[in-house]
Amino acid sequence: MSAPLTRALATRLLAERLGAEVVVTNLGQATLELQQAADRPLNFYVFGSMGQCSSIGLGIALARPDVRVICLDGDGSLLMNLGSLCTIATEAPPNLALVIWDNEVHQTTGGQPTATAARSSLAAIARGAGIATALEVRTEDELRRAYDRVLGEDGPLVVAVKVAAVRTEGRLDRDVVGYTRRFRQALAAR
Amino acid sequence: MVDTSWAKHVADVLRRNDLRMFATVPDYIVSHVLEPLWADPECRVVTVTREEEGVGLLSGAWLAGRRGALLMQNSGLGNCVNALGSLDVACQIPIVLVISHRGDLGEFNPAQVPMGQAAGPILDALGIRWIKPASVAELEAQGDGLVKLAWTRALPVAILLPPELTGGKQG
Numbered sequence: 001m002s003a004p005l006t007r008a009l010a011t012r013l014l015a016e017r018l019g020a021e022v023v024v025t026n027l028g029q030a031t032l033e034l035q036q037a038a039d040r041p042l043n044f045y046v047f048g049s050m051g052q053c054s055s056i057g058l059g060i061a062l063a064r065p066d067v068r069v070i071c072l073d074g075d076g077s078l079l080m081n082l083g084s085l086c087t088i089a090t091e092a093p094p095n096l097a098l099v100i101w102d103n104e105v106h107q108t109t110g111g112q113p114t115a116t117a118a119r120s121s122l123a124a125i126a127r128g129a130g131i132a133t134a135l136e137v138r139t140e141d142e143l144r145r146a147y148d149r150v151l152g153e154d155g156p157l158v159v160a161v162k163v164a165a166v167r168t169e170g171r172l173d174r175d176v177v178g179y180t181r182r183f184r185q186a187l188a189a190r
Numbered sequence: 191m192v193d194t195s196w197a198k199h200v201a202d203v204l205r206r207n208d209l210r211m212f213a214t215v216p217d218y219i220v221s222h223v224l225e226p227l228w229a230d231p232e233c234r235v236v237t238v239t240r241e242e243e244g245v246g247l248l249s250g251a252w253l254a255g256r257r258g259a260l261l262m263q264n265s266g267l268g269n270c271v272n273a274l275g276s277l278d279v280a281c282q283i284p285i286v287l288v289i290s291h292r293g294d295l296g297e298f299n300p301a302q303v304p305m306g307q308a309a310g311p312i313l314d315a316l317g318i319r320w321i322k323p324a325s326v327a328e329l330e331a332q333g334d335g336l337v338k339l340a341w342t343r344a345l346p347v348a349i350l351l352p353p354e355l356t357g358g359k360q361g
Contacts, residue, residue: 044253052273052277055238055247056253058247059211060254063255177282180253187253
């Protein structure tokens with residue numbers, strides 16, 4: 001069996017394929033790793049609103065159906081806002097994909113296990129919510145194929161990526177107002 | 191027959207200020223405001239599972255150039271406090287909150303009262319400017335100005351809907 005995926009690698013593999021897509025990142029490690037891999041004006045970083053990544057992405061997707069929106073969420077955060085999966089299924093925006101870094105722990109706070117470490121499957125929950133395309137991937141090959149669909153297929157799509165509980169070091173840039181303005185202007189110009 | 195003509199005035203304040211995206215967890219009172227919005231093909235109304243989701247959704251919509259409002263009861267204000275603070279106030283994202291005010295004058299349900307009494311202080315603590323129009327005349331006098339202030343200041347604002355305006359809910 002190959003070594004488990006890391007979130008940093010999975011982020012880089014996506015970042016090198018990004019074009020005009022919007023990316024919304026969950027607070028903490030997801031934001032830090034995208035800042036490190038590819039800071040770009042069409043990234044919207046969440047800094048304090050645990051659980052809201054997918055809801056923000058849904059709002060962008062509904063307001064701009066001409067733009068593909070990719071959320072990089074976390075298992076702990078999505079578990080806080082599972083109802084969002086039902087709302088996404090109901091509204092069914094074809095331009096929204098939700099990628100979940102599922103490391104089965106609350107990494108930022110010291111690695112306490114989440115429900116996905118025990119019995120819960122986010123892909124199964126997403127299917128139960130009514131999102132027809134909900135995958136779980138564990139290898140680099142599976143991830144690359146999932147990205148083909150995230151970047152090329154009509155959604156909504158959910159991809160739960162099982163990743164190792166590895167912490168990325170570095171310092172977040174927290175210019176929250178600056179990033180907000182930059183994102184809004186960049187999206188308006190598109 | 192309950193007079194719900196106030197509700198169209200609320201919906202019209204929102205629409206004439208270019209709001210077209212709405213999120214809601216309905217209650218008896220805001221459902222009167224939702225009716226003209228649901229009936230308007232230019233308006234998109236998303237029913238969310240919890241009010242905090244609506245904050246995220248409308249914030250995303252504003253980031254993408256569309257103005258929106260969250261319609262809910264004051265119990266829902268309690269459900270979205272962190273998102274309002276850490277997303278909208280911190281990042282300077284303006285959305286409009288339309289909040290039916292239970293738990294105040296004439297309330298019959300003791301469980302509604304604590305959050306009803308806390309609604310104004312919660313908004314004040316977050317620095318969110320709010321109005322509580324007691325009549326259609328007050329709503330018409332203040333509503334446009336409040337919504338304009340949201341965009342000028344790039345922060346949320348709130349319209350509390352008190353029983354003096356709406357007739358409240360009878361137990």
